[in-house]
Structure formats: C-alpha cells, structure tokens
Amino acid sequence: MSEDQAWGKPDLASRLTEDHHQSLRLWLRMLSCSMKIENExxxxxxxxxxxxxxxxxxxxxxxxxxxxxxxxxxxKRMMVTGGNVTGIASQLEREGLVRRTADPRDGRAFGISLTPAGRRAFGDMARVHEQWVIELLQDVPDEDKADLMALLTRMKGHLDARQEAVPDGADQSPI
Structure with missing residues (x-):
C-alpha cells in the first residue's frame, strides 16, 4: 500500500511521485493534513x-x-485583505458580537473589539473547537505529536530566518 493510499481519498499529495522533490512532497503532505483538519x-x-x-x-x-x-x-494577523476583514467585522457588528470604535490617534482608522456577548459566544465556541481538534488528532500518539511539534518549530525557525534575510517583495527564484 502506498503512502497516499493509506490516507483514503486522493488529496493534494496523491498527485506526486517519488520523482518529485522531497521538499515539494513534504509541503503538499503538510498542506493536505492541514486542509483535512480545516475542512472538518x-x-x-x-x-x-x-x-x-x-x-x-x-x-x-x-x-x-x-x-x-x-x-x-x-x-495582517488573519492574512486576508482589509476588505475581507471589514466585511466580516460588519457582519459580527450587526449581530452584536463586536464593536467598532474610531481610533483617537487616527480618525481614518477603526479599532474592533469583542462585546461582552461576543466574548461569551466565542468562549463557548472555543471550548467546543478545542475538543474537536483533540478528537481529530486523538489517534496520533503523544510522542509523535511532540516530535512533529519539535520538527515544525525547527522548520518555522528556518523559514523565519530565510524571510528575514530577504527584503520584502524580493524575487527569490533562481531564474
């Protein structure tokens, strides 16, 4: 049985072969795992x-x-456009879950914060969300989780260092 067949349905990584670079296979495997959890x-x-x-x-x-x-x-924190954040914030504001206030230092800017109702609603959702994540990863042994965390922490350190070494917007391609 191939590595991909063990996962069940085809995913992003199932298109790859041993001929593809290991880094590409790794990235698509991580992306596939993340997408499976995110979709659920x-x-x-x-x-x-x-x-x-x-x-x-x-x-x-x-x-x-x-x-x-x-x-x-x-x-920036959500890695989406300002327009997307504005739309989401407007919906949540209409529902009484967030409040928008003018920034006293900059009249063009707005701050967003949770209302007491938003804080309560989020607290309820966050507790259930945490249990879902625990459930989805329950079959991964604790030692494997610790190993994965250590490896991904090292990988993030390498990626952060690389990003700091290259100015924003600089083309890093070898071509």
Missing part, C-alpha cells in the same frame, strides 16, 4: 454554531487582544 472544523462550526471559519478566526484574534485591534492589524 469549518463544517462543524457551520453546523453547530452557524458561523464561518473566518468569522471564528477574527473573534479568536480579538479574544487574544481584549483592548481590540485596528482593522489593518487584524488584516
């Missing part, structure tokens, strides 16, 4: 709470910053 969480959030993953993610960012965040900062 996305589906469960919608079914259980009637909320999208981006809305949950925005609330998670605000939960970590009770004083609130500026729209631009939220956009």
């Amino acid at each position: 969480i996305r589906s469960r959030l919608r079914a259980r709470f009637g909320i999208t993953l981006p809305r949950f993610d925005l609330m998670a960012q605000l939960e970590r910053h009770p004083q609130g965040l500026r729209m631009g900062e939220l956009s």
Whole structure:
C-alpha cells in the first residue's frame, strides 16, 4: 500500500511521485493534513454554531487582544485583505458580537473589539473547537505529536530566518 493510499481519498499529495522533490512532497503532505483538519472544523462550526471559519478566526484574534485591534492589524494577523476583514467585522457588528470604535490617534482608522456577548459566544465556541481538534488528532500518539511539534518549530525557525534575510517583495527564484 502506498503512502497516499493509506490516507483514503486522493488529496493534494496523491498527485506526486517519488520523482518529485522531497521538499515539494513534504509541503503538499503538510498542506493536505492541514486542509483535512480545516475542512472538518469549518463544517462543524457551520453546523453547530452557524458561523464561518473566518468569522471564528477574527473573534479568536480579538479574544487574544481584549483592548481590540485596528482593522489593518487584524488584516495582517488573519492574512486576508482589509476588505475581507471589514466585511466580516460588519457582519459580527450587526449581530452584536463586536464593536467598532474610531481610533483617537487616527480618525481614518477603526479599532474592533469583542462585546461582552461576543466574548461569551466565542468562549463557548472555543471550548467546543478545542475538543474537536483533540478528537481529530486523538489517534496520533503523544510522542509523535511532540516530535512533529519539535520538527515544525525547527522548520518555522528556518523559514523565519530565510524571510528575514530577504527584503520584502524580493524575487527569490533562481531564474
């Protein structure tokens, strides 16, 4: 049985062969695993709470910053456009889960923070979300989880160092 057949349905990594570079195979394997978990969480959030993953993610960012965040900062943290953040924030504001306030230092900027109702709603969702993730990864032995964390931490360190060494927007391709 091939490595990909053990996973069940075909995914991004199933298109690869041994002829592909190991780095490409690794990246697609990580992406496939991440997407499988994300798709399941996305589906469960919608079914259980009637909320999208981006809305949950925005609330998670605000939960970590009770004083609130500026729209631009939220956009960077969520790695989406400002327009997407504005749309999500507007929906959550209409539902009474976040509040938008003008930034006193910059009249053109707005800050977003969770309302008390938003904090309670997010707390309920976050507790259930954590249990879902635990459930989805329960068959991975604790030692393997620790090994994966250590390896991914090292990988992130290498990627961070590489990014710091290359100016923003610089083309890193060898061509």
